[in-house]
Amino acid sequence: MDIKDHPCFSARCQPGTGRIHLPVAPRCNIFCRFCARGLTRGVELPGNASRILTPEEAAGVVETALLLCPDIRVAGVAGPGDPLAGPESLEALRLVKAAHPGIISCLSTNGLALEGAMDGLVAAGVQTLTVTVNAVDPAILARLNRGVLVDGRFSGGLEGASILLAAQERGVRAAVRSEMTVKINTVLVPGINAHHVGEVARAVRGWGADIINIIPVIPAHDLSHVPAPTPGEYAEAMEAAGRHLTVKTNCRRCRADACGIPGLSDFSEALYGSPGFQETFSHG
Numbered sequence: 001m002d003i004k005d006h007p008c009f010s011a012r013c014q015p016g017t018g019r020i021h022l023p024v025a026p027r028c029n030i031f032c033r034f035c036a037r038g039l040t041r042g043v044e045l046p047g048n049a050s051r052i053l054t055p056e057e058a059a060g061v062v063e064t065a066l067l068l069c070p071d072i073r074v075a076g077v078a079g080p081g082d083p084l085a086g087p088e089s090l091e092a093l094r095l096v097k098a099a100h101p102g103i104i105s106c107l108s109t110n111g112l113a114l115e116g117a118m119d120g121l122v123a124a125g126v127q128t129l130t131v132t133v134n135a136v137d138p139a140i141l142a143r144l145n146r147g148v149l150v151d152g153r154f155s156g157g158l159e160g161a162s163i164l165l166a167a168q169e170r171g172v173r174a175a176v177r178s179e180m181t182v183k184i185n186t187v188l189v190p191g192i193n194a195h196h197v198g199e200v201a202r203a204v205r206g207w208g209a210d211i212i213n214i215i216p217v218i219p220a221h222d223l224s225h226v227p228a229p230t231p232g233e234y235a236e237a238m239e240a241a242g243r244h245l246t247v248k249t250n251c252r253r254c255r256a257d258a259c260g261i262p263g264l265s266d267f268s269e270a271l272y273g274s275p276g277f278q279e280t281f282s283h284g
Contacts, residue, residue: 018261019074019106020065020271021254024053024092028081030110030164031146034187036220051257051272052080058092059099061271066100068267069260076106078130079256084113093124104128108185112148112164114171122178129175130213131168132185135193136203138162143192146222169207176208183248184212188229188237198240205244212241213248 028035053061062075075096083089084107093105107121108130121129135141138161147156148164155163175182184204186197193200201212214237216229229237241247259267 018069018072019076020062020072020259021076021078021256022053022058022061022092023051023080023257024055024058024088025077025079025081025083025085026052026088027085029085029112029149030082033144033146033222034189034217034220053092055088055092055095059095062096062100062103065259065267065271068270071261074104074106075100076108078108078254082110082112083107084109084117090117090120090124093126097125108132110164111168111171112150115167115174118174118178127180128183129180130183130185131172132187133168133200133204134187135196136165136200137196138165140193140196141165144189172204172207172209182209184209185215186212187215187217188234189217189223190227190229190233194229194233194237197237198243201241201244209245211248212245214238214241215253218253
């Protein structure tokens with residue numbers, strides 16, 4: 001597909017193209033040290049949503065969103081947990097695609113369960129995929145991710161980082177074989193992976209990725225003491241990545257329930273109303 005039709009993949013389609021993120025993913029299977037997920041209102045952070053939708057609710061929510069913002073062209077799942085840590089996201093996208101066949105289906109994942117979900121992604125009509133790859137050196141990745149959960153077993157440290165990295169490479173390569181457009185998100189963390197961004201871009205280009213998005217870390221959780229990148233550090237990382245891949249330059253670090261045209265309109269309050277704080281939001 002032409003990524004100019006997708007506001008999360010290209011700046012060329014803005015300001016006239018909208019998207020909706022469907023918060024149908026309640027669980028996560030990795031433990032990022034900077035992640036501050038939650039069911040919130042008014043907190044402009046990735047991994048946050050006012051409530052969790054069921055897959056059955058998703059198609060109806062898209063219908064309402066299209067009335068609020070007819071310019072929506074993309075329906076995706078970006079959290080608040082990992083969309084592939086459970087079956088909800090693929091079922092939601094399948095139902096949305098059946099009700100709205102002209103809409104672009106999108107999903108954002110850490111990649112741990114990506115390879116095994118490929119048949120389901122294809123069946124759900126997913127065309128664009130984002131995979132967060134923060135390092136391609138397990139020693140660096142272990143400083144950013146405390147561990148992973150696979151089949152109920154926790155693996156931490158270098159072992160967990162190696163499991164995640166190998167799964168990400170297999171998953172991205174599988175997605176490319178399935179003719180998906182693949183974007184890589186890399187969270188830029190000063191003092192940990194800032195010097196490593198160029199190597200990430202070089203590696204994921206070899207896996208077949210199409211574009212990379214460098215996201216300045218928002219200091220939180222275990223890394224609340226880490227400073228946000230300076231403009232100079234961000235520019236250096238963008239330049240290093242750009243030697244290997246096209247770099248996205250207009251990321252808004254959207255919530256998992258964002259709705260509207262990025263940077264211009266936000267209909268999430270009107271769409272989701274008052275929050276429902278479910279206890280199902282968790283790791284595992």
